[in-house]
Amino acid sequence: DAKTTQPPSMDCAEGRAANLPCNHSTISGNEYVYWYRQIHSQGPQYIIHGLKNNETNEMASLIITEDRKSSTLILPHATLRDTAVYYCIAGGGSTLGRLYFGRGTQLTVWP
């Protein structure tokens, strides 16, 4: 699986958009970009994933650059409950399905 680079921490005001960047310059053509988040002492929660196109669901939007070397997760209206560690993962492109979780970005939403 391709390795990813994320800032260790970010903060955001409640109600504002949170934009979390991720670099995955070594991503291969069949690898997906996944985003998960983990609230302290809980299991990671799936947010969104994509291959080439931008994606949107009820939780977030995923913007993938045309060269696929980076992406941005957007939480359009951050709330205090969005405070968590966010993991960006590039992988899942084979039947092995292994995903590599780095240290992620600690997002703190403040009131």
Added chain:
Amino acid sequence: DGGITQSPKYLFRKEGQNVTLSCEQNLNHDAMYWYRQDPGQGLRLIYYSQIVNDFQKGDIAEGYSVSREKKESFPLTVTSAQKNPTAFYLCASSIGREGDGYTFGSGTRLTVV
């Protein structure tokens, strides 16, 4: 509701003892995974299984063992050979097809006393 269940949530073990962590899923997923998480760290893969009666070592398999006798179950045994077993253990499952993500359990926190 379908999901993945890990038990117990907290587990204490004396040094030198083996302990088994349970992971059960009713999602009809083919693939299951065990990860270990240490404070402030990411998740590291211990073992994974793509189908029943088959499993592979992950990045940190030493001192651990698994079995996959049923599709729904993937128990992890932490043996006495694991030198630093105190950690948060996470089980996950997926359909196993290209592009499918994981569903995680809520984790088991193991403490060696």
